[in-house]
Amino acid sequence: MLRYALLRLLGAIPTLFLVIVLAFLMVHAAPGGPFDDERVLPAEIEENIAAAYHLDEPLHKQFIRYLSGLVHGDLGPSYRYRDHTVGELIGTAFPVSLKLGAMAMLLALVVGVAAGSFAALRRNTLLDRSVMAVAMTGISIPIFVIAPLLVLLLAVRLQWLPAGWSGNVGATKFVLPVIALALPQIAYIARLTRASMIDVLASDFVRTARAQGLGTTAVVRYHALKPALLPVLSYMGPAAAAILTGSVVVEEIFGIPGLGQFFVRGALNRDYTLVLGIVVFYAALVVLLNLVVDILYGVIDPRIRQR
Amino acid sequence: MKALVDIWHRVRRSRSVLVSGGVLAGIVLVALVGPLVSPHDYLQTNFDALLQRPTASGFHLFGTDDLGRDLFVRSMLGVRITILVAVVASIVSLVIGVAYGAIAGYVGGRVDAVMMRFVDTLYALPFIFFVILLMVAFERNFLLIFVAIGAINWLDMARIVRGQTLSLREREFVDAARMTGVSTRDIIRRHIAPNLIGVVIVYVTLTIPQAILVESFLSFLGLGIQEPQTSLGALVHAGVNQMEGASWMLLIPAALLASILLCFNFLGDAMRDVFDSRSSR
Numbered sequence: 305m306l307r308y309a310l311l312r313l314l315g316a317i318p319t320l321f322l323v324i325v326l327a328f329l330m331v332h333a334a335p336g337g338p339f340d341d342e343r344v345l346p347a348e349i350e351e352n353i354a355a356a357y358h359l360d361e362p363l364h365k366q367f368i369r370y371l372s373g374l375v376h377g378d379l380g381p382s383y384r385y386r387d388h389t390v391g392e393l394i395g396t397a398f399p400v401s402l403k404l405g406a407m408a409m410l411l412a413l414v415v416g417v418a419a420g421s422f423a424a425l426r427r428n429t430l431l432d433r434s435v436m437a438v439a440m441t442g443i444s445i446p447i448f449v450i451a452p453l454l455v456l457l458l459a460v461r462l463q464w465l466p467a468g469w470s471g472n473v474g475a476t477k478f479v480l481p482v483i484a485l486a487l488p489q490i491a492y493i494a495r496l497t498r499a500s501m502i503d504v505l506a507s508d509f510v511r512t513a514r515a516q517g518l519g520t521t522a523v524v525r526y527h528a529l530k531p532a533l534l535p536v537l538s539y540m541g542p543a544a545a546a547i548l549t550g551s552v553v554v555e556e557i558f559g560i561p562g563l564g565q566f567f568v569r570g571a572l573n574r575d576y577t578l579v580l581g582i583v584v585f586y587a588a589l590v591v592l593l594n595l596v597v598d599i600l601y602g603v604i605d606p607r608i609r610q611r
Numbered sequence: 612m613k614a615l616v617d618i619w620h621r622v623r624r625s626r627s628v629l630v631s632g633g634v635l636a637g638i639v640l641v642a643l644v645g646p647l648v649s650p651h652d653y654l655q656t657n658f659d660a661l662l663q664r665p666t667a668s669g670f671h672l673f674g675t676d677d678l679g680r681d682l683f684v685r686s687m688l689g690v691r692i693t694i695l696v697a698v699v700a701s702i703v704s705l706v707i708g709v710a711y712g713a714i715a716g717y718v719g720g721r722v723d724a725v726m727m728r729f730v731d732t733l734y735a736l737p738f739i740f741f742v743i744l745l746m747v748a749f750e751r752n753f754l755l756i757f758v759a760i761g762a763i764n765w766l767d768m769a770r771i772v773r774g775q776t777l778s779l780r781e782r783e784f785v786d787a788a789r790m791t792g793v794s795t796r797d798i799i800r801r802h803i804a805p806n807l808i809g810v811v812i813v814y815v816t817l818t819i820p821q822a823i824l825v826e827s828f829l830s831f832l833g834l835g836i837q838e839p840q841t842s843l844g845a846l847v848h849a850g851v852n853q854m855e856g857a858s859w860m861l862l863i864p865a866a867l868l869a870s871i872l873l874c875f876n877f878l879g880d881a882m883r884d885v886f887d888s889r890s891s892r
Contacts, residue, residue, distance in 0.1 A: 319732050330744050444873040446824055448831045448844070449865045452851045456862075460855055545737045549828075556832065557851060567740075568832050571747045579747050583740045590737050 309599050316595050323587040324374065328367055331580045357381070379581035384573050390581035393566055398585075401555065401562035405547045407482045412489035412543065417536065419490070420497025421524065424532075427502060435494060442491030448553045451484035455557070469560045481558045485550050489543050496539055501532040530604075537601055541594035548586055617809075627881040631874040638871060642690035651681035653688045654839055662857045674859045676849060686864055689843040690871070692836060693823055696756060700822040701815050703761020708768025709811060713799050715769070716776025727773065730766055738763040739825060746834045756835055760825045764818050768811070775810050779803055817879035820872050827868060843868040 345353075354360045358369060373380060379390035423435040442450075458480065459467035465479050504510060505528055513527045552564035559565075563582060570578035622628050646653065651671070657679035665674040665682070673682035715726040742759045749755055779785065780803070788798050827844025829835030836842040843864050850861030 319735060322732060323736060326741065327744060330741065330748050333748065440876065441869075441873065444820070444876045445869045446827060446872070448828065449847060449869055452847070452854060452861055453865060456854050456858055460858075541735070548737060549739050553828070553831065567743070568834075571743050571832070571834055574747055576747065579744060583744050586737055586740050591735055594735050 305602065308602050312595055312598050312602075316591050319591050320588060323591070324371065324584055325367075327580055327583045327587070328370060331576050332363060332366070357383075374584070379584070380577045382570075382575055382578045384570070384575040384578065390578050393578060394563060394581065394585055397561060397563040397566045400560060401551050401564060404478070404481055404485065404554070404560065404562060405544075405551055407478065408485035408489070408547055408550075409540075409543065411482060411486040412493055412547075413536075415486070416490045416493025417497050417533065420494040421501055421529070421532075423494065423498045424501035424505065425520065425524070432498075436498070439491040439494045442487050443495070445488075447484060447488055447550045448557065450487055451480075451554055451557045454480055454484055467558070469558050481554050481560060484557075485547055485554050488550070489546060492543070493536055493539065496535050497532060500535045501528065504528045504532040507531075534601070534605060537597060537604065541590070541597045544593045545590045548590065621885045622882065625881050625885055627877050628885070631877040631881070634870065635874045635878070638690060638867070638874075639694060642687040642694070645687040646684045649681065649684050651684045653680065653684045653841070656680055662853070662860075665859050665863070673863050674857070676860055677853055677857070682860065682863060685841055686843075686846060686867060689841050689846045689864060690867060692840065692842045693826060693844070693868070693871070696753075696760065696826045696836075696842070697819045697822040699757045700760035700764065700826070701818045703758055704764040704768060704818055704822070705811060705815055707762065708765035709772050709804065709807065711765065712769040712772025712774075713776050713803055713807070716773035717780050717795070717799055717803060719777070719780070723773070727770075730769055734766055739828065742825065742829065743832075743834055746829065753836075756826065756829070760822050763825065764821050768814055768818065771810055771814055772807055775807055776803055779806055813879070813882045813885075816875065816882050820875035820879065823868075823872060823875070843871075 351360070358366055361369070370380065377391065379394070382388050382390050382393060385393060419435050419439075423432040426432050455467045458465050466477050467480070469477055469481075510523060510528055513523050518526075548564075551562060552567055554560070555562045555564040556568055563585075567579065567582045567586075569575075570582065657675065660671070660675050660679045662677055663671050663675040663679075665672060671681050671683065673686055676682055676685065711726065711730075715723045742763060745755065745759050785798060785802055788802050793801075826835055826842060827847070830842045830844030831848045833845075833848065836845055838845075846864035847861065847868060850857075850864055854861045
């Protein structure tokens, strides 16, 4: 098992390296410098600025400098928020996003698995069809359409929940963002669970369990649920990536001071180092989560480990 | 060509293909013709008619926005651009994916292993962030948006085409071509590629909604299509800012975007069913 985990870990390193190289090259291939749109400065001062940010060095030197900074956990200074390093900005903003994302993921898992299982158990009934129709809609409609519609209905019209973030204390401010973030994932997980549950329910060991006189609840709980959840588990990696992407939009709509908002602001302000740092951070996070899912998969399903 | 005719005959019998295809064709038709017959221009601001409600019989069918511009014309312009970007981006991803997948599948062996390992690696990355990085680094122009979105959606296509090619290359007519001395390049171009048309058409239908999603996501964040041009994503964003007083500015583009995406997804699903039943027969 340890060998399997170590092998997976080693496999993740080239991926991470590829990410860093790609992101670094994209930013540095940009025409013009990061300070071009400011007022015209004397050549000397421009040279000094370039030297201060090491922009005068050849590209490979800059890359090695960036890489060694990364290894030490230093993502460099922000070009726009002059008093902060990129690391500090990520450090303050990420916990907010993490809290939001974790809650959305939990909600998506619980509701998605429950809805998918019920649909599978009542296959081809009205309940099944309506759950699947809703799921299809949930998958098709993007989060930046769902979120404003939720706000319009529940916050502006009915005034049940707060629409914004600032000025609201307590848990209610989390409700709408978390639901908006979770909905597409609920839909996807429900579809996945339904499909794999139908497969599992048709298998021999379930038939044996039924023949021994076990009720539906017991069959599902003790025999069918675990194997049916394997595809859902392997979807956790992509789901995390999707929630990350969604959080960018949700934080923008609800005005939540998380990492996604910093990312969008950074992108609009052309804050090269901040955007580069966040992309590297996001990519590392996704690679890491995929790694965790892979290892978990190995823990749960021994057949995978032997390959 | 025979493959195309064959697919058309199968697709025509599926009700959900006809319904979703029909709705889509309707929306596109109105988007193409509507702005031509409308008395309004998408740029023309009117400060005497800010935020007018939609009226069925009135001057502004979908109302006006916060600058007094006609929302019907702007929405239809948005539909045009959204669909244009999606189609062009899908063609970009089609070209990359088919070339990559056909080469990996046909050459096989170690080349195939390395090429597909690379695809697996890319699958794990949150690509949308790289597109945003591109948008930051370069001037935001139309061409870049097309290419960037196309460049992130080719992975599925590459996988599917590779699988298909692997089975095709074992067929007798490919052996025959190889024996008569046709070069690898020409075999891929003349013998493999034409036989991939069926699969490719089906999967392009599934790529288009993904491309629409990416484009509207970028435009929503202000990183895609720039004013005064517009797309459905940008219109939804403008609607969010005005939703308390003028909900139609949100609801109309949101409904258009949702129905286009829903139709494409239904169409793609139905096409896949049609295709799968064909291959399993």
